[in-house]
Each structure stands twice: as C-alpha cells, then as structure tokens.
Amino acid sequence: MSKIKMTVGQAIVKFLNNQYVEFDGIENQFVDGFFTIFGHGMVVGLGQALAENPGHLKVYQGRNEQGMAHAATSYAKQNNRRRIIACTSSIGPGAANMITAALTASINNIPLLLFPSDSFATRQPDPVLQQIEQSYNLNITTNDCYKPVVRYWDRISRPEHVMTALINAMRVLTDVSNTGAVCIALPQDVQGESFEFPDYFFKKRVHHIARRLADSKEIENAVELISRSKYPLFVGGGGVRYSEAGEVLQDICGKFEIPYAETQAGKSSTPSSNPMNLGGVGITGTLSANTAAEKADVVVGIGTRFNDFVTCSKEVFRNPDVKFVTINTSEFDAGKMDAERVVGDAKLNLQAISEKLEQKNYKTSYGKGEIAGIKEEWEKERKSVCDAVYTSENFTPCVPSWTPKIINDYIRDIGGTITESNGVSIVREVIDDDAIVVASAGSLPADLERLWTTDVKDSYNMEYGASCMGYEIAGALGSKLAEPSREVYALVGDGSFLMLNSEIATAVQENAKITVVVFDNAAFGCINNLQMGNGIESLCTEFRYRDDKTGKTDGKYIYTDFAKIGEGYGMKSYTAKTPKELRDALEDAKKQTESCIIDAKVLPKTMAEGYKSWWHIGVASVSKSKKTQESYKGICEKLKKARMY
Structure with a gap:
C-alpha cells in the first residue's frame, strides 16, 4: 500500500472522479461535475482542488444555490438516477439556500450530493463571516438544518473522516430504496488540511444497482390477491421509470386486460396511447383513471408512495372491499395502505407475478370493450377541454370560483385571451414528440397530468413530491445538460417564475438551449382557486395593486413583462396574448439555437377542473x-x- 498526501478538497475531487455505477450490464461514470457559487467558505479549499486538477469533472457556475441544486436534481432524474452533478456552497446563506432543494430531492428519492461549507473546526477564528452561533451549543451550524431533509448527513472535522463519509455517501446515493439528498458539511479550515490517504481509497469503484426479487411468499400472496380480483387497477409510479419497467407493465396489463394509471413521477414511462393506460390518477387525475379507481377491488401500486394526490386523500378507492398490493424497493413505502408487500425491483417482480397469473389462467371481469369505452369517454372530454377558447359572447371557465369580473379585469389590465388548458394543448401540439417538458407546482401539474399525452419515454419531468415553486427553469437546465440533443421546455407559472429564474443565466452561459413558457395569469392561480372555492375572499393570491380606498390588494392587475426579463438574460423573447400568437411563438422558437422565453398571457380560472376527485x-x-x-x-x-x- 502506498500513500498520497493531499488536501481534503483534493481527495474529494479525486475520489469522485473514480465512482461508477453499473445497471443491467451498462457501466458509466456516476459524477459528471460540480455546480457551485464560490464563496469564502470553499473557494480556496474545494475550489482550489477543482481549479488545479478536476479530472473529468465539469464545473458549472450557478446563480442561486437553490436553483443550481434543483438543476442537479433534474439532471439525476433525467438520467434515471444513474448520473449526478454534485453541488457546493459557502457557509451561511449559500448552505441554507440548498435546503429546499435537498427536501425536494429526498421526497422524490433522487440522488443529490451536497457539499456546503461550514465554520472552522478549530473554532479559533470564530465567529467568522456568515456563522450563526448558538450559546447553548457551539457545535450547531447552519448545516444542522439539513438533518431532517437528507438521507445521509456528515461533517468532516478531521481530514481522515472524509473516507468513511464519502463511502457512506455513495452507499446512499446508489441505494434505490433510500436514495435522496446527501449532505457532507466541510469546515473551511479542514478543506485545506492534508493527510496521507491510502491509494486504495482512490481506486475505481463500480456501484452495482441490483434488481432484487422479492421473497417467494410475498409474490405468492400478491398473486393470490390479484387472481381473486374482478376489477384490478395497476398504478405506475416513479419506480416504473427508474426500474425501466414500462414495457413489462404494458405487457402484463395487456395480457390480462388490466387497466393501469400513472402518477406524476411515472408519467412517460409508458406510451399514453397504450390501450390499458388511463392516464393520471387522483386529485390531478383523469376521468378514466378515477372511474377505474373507484371501482377497483385490488389496487397494485408499483414504485409509488401513494401520496395524498394519488389517492385523493385515501378517498378515491371507493370499493368497500378494496385491497392493496405494493411493489417497491422500499419496505417503508411497500407498507403503505396496509398493502400486501412485494419488496424488490419493479421490473423483475412484475415479470414474476405475470408468470404466475398466466399459470392460473387469470382473467378480469371487465366487459368486452369496457376499458376502451372508459378511455374513449375521457378522450372526448380531454379534447373538449383542450379546445376551450375564449369568446366574449359565450365563455364559462372551468373553475367554480370564477366571476365575470375576474375575467373582465384581467382582459382590461393584461390583455390576454389564452385559456390555460388550450395553452397546454397548443404547446403539446407544436413541440417535437421527443421534447422534454419540465414543470412543478401550481395549476400546471394538474393540467399536464390530465391533458398531456406522450408516447416518448422519459419526456415528462414533473417535480410534484414537494410541489416546489422555482424548480421549473432550473429543472429544464438540468434536463438539457442530461440530454443536450433534445429540446427542453419549462412550463412555469408567473408566480414560480418570480420566485426563481436565475438559472436562465447558466443556461445561456452553457449554450444549453431551453424554452421557457410563462403562463401569466397574474396570480398564484391554483391557491386563489382553493381560497375562493372554500368561501374565503381573494386575499394576496392575485397580483393586483393595493387600492387606496379599500386598503386591500384588489386594484388593477399588475402587468409584468416577462419577455423583457428574458431579453435581459440574453434570450430570444416573444409575447403571446392569443392562441395564434402562442402557436406562432412556439413554431419560431423551435427554429432558434439560443434559449427562448414566451410570455403567454393566460386567463385566470381556465385550467382543467377535477374529475371524481377530492x-x-x-x-x-x-x-x-x-x-x-x-x-x-x-x-x-x-x-x-x-x-x-
């Protein structure tokens, strides 16, 4: 054994250069690079190592720490969790800014490696700039705030600690059942301290992502339950995507005529056109999927956490005798809904269940053409909603909380006449079939899960575990870095755009073309619907001037020129106030090589409404x-x- 003397920062960089993952016989480097906003906490520590000898690691310049970490999350998701970009920040605000992104990654089980800097391990310069001090415990720093929202947390107080910390980080980041955010706090003095590291620490490590078959008894119990069912429903979540089990899911459902539904995380794992695919289920679900859900006597969840939006707060499964089966790599998630657990890989265990159902000559009790009829009824409704256009003579928005005054005020002050559902359908119609759409939070996720159709695998990137406003644009950048040859679109509400749009600058810097479509309804529209729909007056959810007479924010709508904001970043910009202008803008944006922004002025209260959901x-x-x-x-x-x- 030989030893190599280097700093902690240098050791981190060298170690990450030698991490690989292998899945189904395909091996690739795991860490693509670093997102950073250099600060005094690490610019001369880890930053020195990245400047002197980065190896294959690219260094990307973020503009906001939360945004760059969202971009890294999206990058990992688009790579189906088999490639990542690490993130590093200074102490204090830089570290605190990444906490929201850590929460988002952990909820969605996406690997995110964070290296926030920390205060001095020696404590001698304390309190340094950006350091918080708690008199009752001097060990507490900003980075302790990560503990509730990460899957692994560590602090490197001595150089040799970095070895166990990084090995454990890789364990968690490549663990399909427990992956999420990892925080390794780096005291700024320790980053520059050196140690004689053993050479074997830097050897090439290949982390095998295993497909695990469940216990035979678990499979038998699941098969027994399904085989007794008359009206089963399968629900495909993110686990279908990451296991690449889409074809197997289609095969088993087609073979036994079992309908299946999708979650936000599972959408685009299988073609929307598949005869058994009824679309999204739950609060933002389709009429067809929720119709099947209320009738189902057995629900088989594949790689889903069964959150409240999927289950309509556990109310959508209305058959009094309904039972549940879950196939999940996580024992914790597999136990949701008091289900029969099948703990293991989605693809492998679906295949095993299919074989045993075939041996039993299983058939459902769905009548001839029944599933097709349910799907056909929804397709008529979907098309009707997508085709809804504004006419002053005859127009009724979908949302019950609307009033004519809201529409008239908006048209007077903003001038747009695009309906949200029609806007979504125009985007779907115009963009390339293999384009990637990225969204999060607000009313757009509901419209997209209900109305968006795609037959191209992994073309739908929705952050809806944390429903984090501000993910959209950064997420589009991450998806583009992951798949440079595909067009990427961020569909973002005006509220989310105003919260976080800084990573546009990084997209422009990297020549990573993204197209941002801002759906501007001059409001936090989704929450305004929730507010007014439950008998509360509109209070600080619409973007209006404060009225001098009433003292409330109920004056004229505020006109924000998002096209000009995009221009300021260096994007090609468009403003669309009519369906035709939106269509023309999208067509022209496809021809451009630089990033584009389309400021679409969208009427309030014109998103799709719920179907049999609560x-x-x-x-x-x-x-x-x-x-x-x-x-x-x-x-x-x-x-x-x-x-x-």
Missing part, C-alpha cells in the same frame, strides 16, 4: 361564510368514506 385540506370549522361552512361539512362527509390507516 382533497382533504384544513378548512375552518367555524366561519361566518356560508360557503366555508358548506366546505367544512363536505369534508366531514368525505372523511366518513375515506380509508383510515
């Missing part, structure tokens, strides 16, 4: 509003029917 929210139990009273009564009635676990 969401449990904390409505006031006491109120002067009759509508709020009715909402609370409705929740109480629904809770009587919802499943309780």
